[in-house]
Amino acid sequence: MACLSALKRHAMTHTGERPFKCSVCGNGFRLASTLKSHAMIHTGEKPYKCSLCARDFIHSLALKRHMMNHTNEKPHKCSVCGKAFTDSSTLKSHARIHTGERPHECPTCGKTFGHLSNFRSHTKIHTGERAHRCPVCDKGFLEAKSLKNHLMTHTGEKPHKCELCEKEFVQPSALKVHAMIHTGEKPHRCPICDKDFRNSSACNRHIKSHSVEKPYKCFVCGRNFADLSNLNFHMKCLNH
Known part of the structure; x- marks a missing residue:
């Protein structure tokens, strides 16, 4: 019986069936447990807390990866450029920078993506779904994290500060790209001419120039x- 249910779950990866629907935003999931975790995005519940910095998380795996930031443990290393990561899934996503692999294709417009999260965000453009609304200006967003970042435009909050020049940023990703100015790091390489870039969007724009x-x-x-x-x-x- 256990094997049969596992087979049924696996079959959904091919059929695209997602029988468990979120009552708030309508997103579908293959597993009830995944829906339960997703629901915490709407409720704000984060049961897994870091004992060192008090940051909390929805998933235990996310907490485990976060703890590696404190220990600086990065056991998964890229064989191409040597960059190290805390978990294998992040390494797998990073490797697509070198291979150019974009396995997630939008069935509506054919655009392809290297990361599943980017693909899911993109598909909402076609459906017009903007379930996350700003309580200040009522602007709608595709994702909860986009709403969270938007709210900082009203509060003026910039919680992510550069340790070297003290420049502040709304998003951690913006700080990460900025930090490369100081380190000289340019992890995104053009597969045609080997020119290096700090962020993937600049690299993709450059590739079009060829x-x-x-x-x-x-x-x-x-x-x-x-x-x-x-x-x-x-x-x-x-x-x-």
């Missing part, structure tokens, strides 16, 4: 760009 398609043209010098933001930056340089 393609034939460059639809954005500078009316001053006639140079073409694959990305609108690159054209805008170019125009600012010309004006200066």
Whole structure:
């Protein structure tokens, strides 16, 4: 019987069936236990607490990974660039930077993603689902973490501070990218010309520059760009 239920759960990975629905946001899950954990996002419940810094978590695995930050334990190392990680799943996601693998494809528009979380966020663009609303301005967001970051624009809170120059940031990811200015780290490499970048979005924009398609043209010098933001930056340089 146990084998049969395990087989049924596995079959859902192929059929896409998600019978357990969240009553708040409508997200579906294969397992009742996963739905139970998800519900804590809405209730704010975080039962697993760090004994060293009092930070709390929804999942025990998240707490275990967090504890490695205190011990600086990073047992999983990338064989390509040597960067180390606290868990194997993060290493697996990181490896896609080098391989270019993007296994998650949107069934609506065909856009592909290297990370499942990015794929899930993207699919909500098509459904228009914005279940998380700001109590101040009523703006809707696809994810609870986006709402949390947005609320800081009202409070002015910037809890993540650079230890070297004391510049403050709303998001930890922004601080992480900023810190690379001091360390010189550029972990994202173009597979075509080996140019390195601090963040994946800049790297992806650069990769487009190798393609034939460059639809954005500078009316001053006639140079073409694959990305609108690159054209805008170019125009600012010309004006200066």
